[in-house]
Amino acid sequence: MASPSTPPCAACKFLRRKCLPECVFAAYFPPDQPQRFASVHKIFGAGNVAKLLNELRPNQRQDCVASLAYEADMRLRDPIYGCVGVISVLQHRLRQLRIDLSCAKSELSKYQSITISGAAHGSLAANHL
Amino acid sequence: MASPSTPPCAACKFLRRKCLPECVFAAYFPPDQPQRFASVHKIFGAGNVAKLLNELRPNQRQDCVASLAYEADMRLRDPIYGCVGVISVLQHRLRQLRIDLSCAKSELSKYQSITISGAAHGSLAANHL
Numbered sequence: 001m002a003s004p005s006t007p008p009c010a011a012c013k014f015l016r017r018k019c020l021p022e023c024v025f026a027a028y029f030p031p032d033q034p035q036r037f038a039s040v041h042k043i044f045g046a047g048n049v050a051k052l053l054n055e056l057r058p059n060q061r062q063d064c065v066a067s068l069a070y071e072a073d074m075r076l077r078d079p080i081y082g083c084v085g086v087i088s089v090l091q092h093r094l095r096q097l098r099i100d101l102s103c104a105k106s107e108l109s110k111y112q113s114i115t116i117s118g119a120a121h122g123s124l125a126a127n128h129l
Numbered sequence: 130m131a132s133p134s135t136p137p138c139a140a141c142k143f144l145r146r147k148c149l150p151e152c153v154f155a156a157y158f159p160p161d162q163p164q165r166f167a168s169v170h171k172i173f174g175a176g177n178v179a180k181l182l183n184e185l186r187p188n189q190r191q192d193c194v195a196s197l198a199y200e201a202d203m204r205l206r207d208p209i210y211g212c213v214g215v216i217s218v219l220q221h222r223l224r225q226l227r228i229d230l231s232c233a234k235s236e237l238s239k240y241q242s243i244t245i246s247g248a249a250h251g252s253l254a255a256n257h258l
Contacts, residue, residue: 071200087216
């Protein structure tokens with residue numbers, strides 16, 4: 001929110017418009033982070049972002065802007081896959097880790113069954129003494 | 130691409146404009162999937178999507194549209210976090226799986242060291258016979 005002593009928010013500066021006290025962007029796009037708004041505007045468009053923010057409660061907007069900024073950055077870095085590429089990488093790692101865990105558990109169960117049968121054998125042998 | 134016999138693509142139908150042979154949307158937004166374009170347009174805006182597609186090679190555009198459609202769907206389902214929420218969930222699962230794998234490996238190494246020391250003990254005993 002701009003007053004005569006505060007500069008306009010990054011969004012209003014980018015859009016070359018007056019930053020009014022009720023500006024929906026001001027709380028989330030401070031003037032010292034001009035790139036954040038530029039990226040979000042390039043990918044989603046200022047109008048769509050304003051519409052999204054206006055449909056949320058004020059306490060939800062900071063998280064929404066953070067996630068939009070992340071998505072926008074990812075799309076600028078990877079125009080084909082954006083953050084869906086990150087999801088694919090994570091899903092691939094998850095599949096690999098599940099395989100590794102399953103192998104480790106299966107190996108562990110072999111050792112455990114050897115230990116149990118060994119203990120049972122020992123106890124049988126003791127019964128014969 | 131529309132001809133007199135083909136209907137306009139979902140994007141041109143949504144935007145109520147003529148679907149010209151050079152339409153950048155036609156190959157990726159067929160008329161039988163109107164919701165796909167509606168979602169992508171609502172979140173990114175038709176202009177931004179057209180700009181993105183025009184900056185890519187034709188063989189990259191199908192994947193780009195699929196990722197945009199996924200991101201748009203996620204944002205419509207979860208307006209605060211969108212597909213960044215999916216990334217958080219996957220990262221949380223990855224952390225949990227890494228902990229589980231580390232526990233399994235540590236337990237496994239205990240069994241393995243017991244087996245090795247048992248074998249060494251057995252071999253020492255055999256040397257004394």
